[in-house]
Amino acid sequence: MKKIQNPYNPYLPKETGSTSFPAYIGSPSNAPDPVPSFASLPLQFESNRSSLSMRYAPVSRSSLSSPEIPPLRQPIITDPETQDTYLLNLDIGSFSHGFGAVYRALYTEHKPDTEIPIKSGYVTLKIIDMNESETESRHLWRQGKAGLTDTPYGKIIGSKRIFSAVTNIFSDNDELLCVVLPYMSEGSLRYILSTRPQKKLSEEFISVVLKQVLIALRDEIHVEFNQRVHNTLNAGDIFVHIDYATQEISIKLAYEASVYDSETPNQANNQYAPFMNPKHIFRWGAAPEVYGRENEGNSGPKSDIWLLGITALELVYGDLPVRNRRDFNYIVDKIRRKKKLPKSLKKMMIKRDGRFKEVMKNLVNRKKRAFSEEFEEIVLACLRENPVNRPTADQLLNAPFFTDANDRFKQFMLNGRN
Known part of the structure; x- marks a missing residue:
């Protein structure tokens, strides 16, 4: 069979047609619990977010039992080098502006010396079509190979493996680049907050x-x-993960190859109108030394510290009511001058625009702090104009604000699942 060199991995040749798989296969006999009830329904594919999207089609019980219906379509991707398999059973996000799709996948390790496949639980699988999105694929490949690998006790979501495969589960002879990541059951913190009534966190949980x-x-x-x-x-x-067997909660930071938008397929960008999209807050809310500059050399560890302060504002307020960089700068400058955080950013912006002055009178004269002094000190330190004056990550960890609130955060997460 003719060997073709893979341009994204020169060390991994592929055999033409050797990794194409049948459209219909049987469902796994011992899939782990819990699995959402819709995971057993036939999968249909559509371009609702990217060329690699799929949806679950509702089916009646009578149709499932009919002898005329073909076996359920269960999309599987096989690693051509290890022969490990990944059964896609839930669409959980996207990346690269919708060019790539993200799935929860049931991982099965291939053991040549045994006939019984070893199902090893869920993983997250990032997939992008290398033929349709060449630039994005090359970028993801570089990130996956040069980035951090996953470690059991690390705080970064690292990649477990990156490989390419040819399949026919989306269309004929798709050449896919796949990045395997650990599965984070609850999704991103922004997604979690979007499902909660308050859509924000208290200081105890933010710490x-x-x-x-x-x-x-x-x-x-x-x-x-x-x-x-x-x-x-x-x-x-x-991202947050809950092990429901032990009720242990882990919080990890996505980085480069592990970054993706954790969202439901029908979440649209215009849901944030008329304000700036928080998905791009790292751009329109970037540090002064980085914003509007094409040279990435201006960024450094202290620009990450700035973004930590902006993240703290997003978590405590739920969102930032800004329409442009001018609004954003007004909020930051106001916080610096007052040396404390307002109870409501939206009301502060209303006051700036000269509306409801009488209603805002008591708010303007309020002396009592809406947040603790320890939390405000953290935010103010992160948002210092000169990056030299911002603290390091290690210095911030020694601040009084970071006390142990793990038990209360665990209760917050578990209550949200009930």
Whole structure:
């Protein structure tokens, strides 16, 4: 069979047609629980978000039992080198402006010396068509190979494996680049907050979340011997996983190859109108030394610290009511001058625009703090104009704000699932 060199992985040749798989296969006999009830329904594919999207089609019980219906279509991707398989059973997000799709997948490890496949639980699988999105594919490949690998006790979501495969599950002879990541059951913090009535976190929970992020920055990104910069730090990059067997909660930071938008397929960008899209907050809310500059050399660990402060504002307020950079600068400058955070950013912007002055009179004269002094000190330190004056991740971890609130955060997460 003719060998073709893979341009994205020169060390991994592929055999033409050797990794194409049948459209219909049987469902796994011992899939792990819990699995959503719709996961057993036939899968249909459509371009509702990208060329690699799929949806679950409703089916009646009578049609499922009919002898005329073909076997359920269960899309599987096989790693051509290891022969490990990934059964896609839930659409959980997208990346690269919708060019790539993200799925929860049931991972089965291939063991040549045994006939019984070993199902090893769920993973997250990022997929992009290398033929249709060549630039994005090359970028993802570089990130996956040069980025951080997954470790059991790390605070960064690292890649487990990256490979290419030819399949026919989306269309004929798709050449897909696949990145395997650990599965984070609850999705990103921004997605979690979008499902809660308050759509924001209390200070106690923010201290738990940001502490884990700071540990990730200190121990795995801002390390002295191999210093990196995150560049996109925001609430959408912070992921949560719950092990329901032990009720243990882990909070990890996505970085480069592991970054994706955790959202439902029908969530549209215009849901944030008329305000700036928080998915791009790392761009329109970037540090002064980075914003509007094409040279990435202006960014550094201290620009990540700035984004940590902006993330803190997003978590405590739910969103930032800004229409442009001018509105954003007004909020930051106002916080610096007052040296404390307002109870409501929206009301502060209303006051700036000269509306409802009488209603705002008591708010303007309010002396009582809406948030703790310890939390405000953290935000103010992160949002210092000069990056030299901003603290490091290690210095912030020694601040009084980061006390142990793990039990309350666990209760918050578990209550949201009930």
